[in-house]
Amino acid sequence: MRQMHGAWPKDALPHRIWDESYMELQHATRQHEFVTSLYVQAKLNTRALLDQVIPAYEGVFSDLYSATSLQVLRAVCKDKWMRRRL
Numbered sequence: 001m002r003q004m005h006g007a008w009p010k011d012a013l014p015h016r017i018w019d020e021s022y023m024e025l026q027h028a029t030r031q032h033e034f035v036t037s038l039y040v041q042a043k044l045n046t047r048a049l050l051d052q053v054i055p056a057y058e059g060v061f062s063d064l065y066s067a068t069s070l071q072v073l074r075a076v077c078k079d080k081w082m083r084r085r086l
Helices: 020-053 067-086
Strands: none
Touching: none
16 A cells, blocks of 8 residues: 555656646747737737828728738838928
């Protein structure tokens, strides 16, 4: 008969020991979820800002984040920045 210390036998552990690869996968999954939520929030903030600054912009481009849309935004922002510097 084994000696018992409290409720656990001497060679048993009260906590589950996870495989290291499982723990790494769990960590990577949590990081992915966090980064994805930041990405979604950034897109929502961008859309809200665009709606305030250029209200009709969303109606012009079906994809606000397409290469063409981003080039137009870059040109508009650069033009406004240059005018402020003069």
